[in-house]
Amino acid sequence: MFATLGATTALAGFTLVFLGVVITRYEETIPGASVRVRSRFVGPAGGLLGAFMLGLATVGMSFAWLVARGGHGFYVVVVVLFAVQIVSTALASGYVTRGVLRKT
DSSP: OHHHHHHHHHHHHHHHHHHHHHHHHHHHSOTTSOHHHHHTTHHHHHHHHHHHHHHHHHHHHHHHHHHTTOOHHHHHHHHHHHHHHHHHHHHHHHHHHHHHHSOO
């Protein structure tokens, strides 16, 4: 379970860094730019924020599993949340990459 806690924390950190890159890109956009140009970053940032929050929930459940000294129920929840976290991070990252690279 320590491995799952570490992997979950690392993935949440990766997602937070990626969110920071998107926010920086948004802030670097010329203030006078059209709403359409600036709004390209709002949706992807929301997706990454959701993936990060899911990561925090998974870290919390992993920690609760350790504090409770195990239990099959906690283990199943943590493994399922971790799988969902991996998928949501991959989807959010793909969405952001597609949105940022898309020509307007």
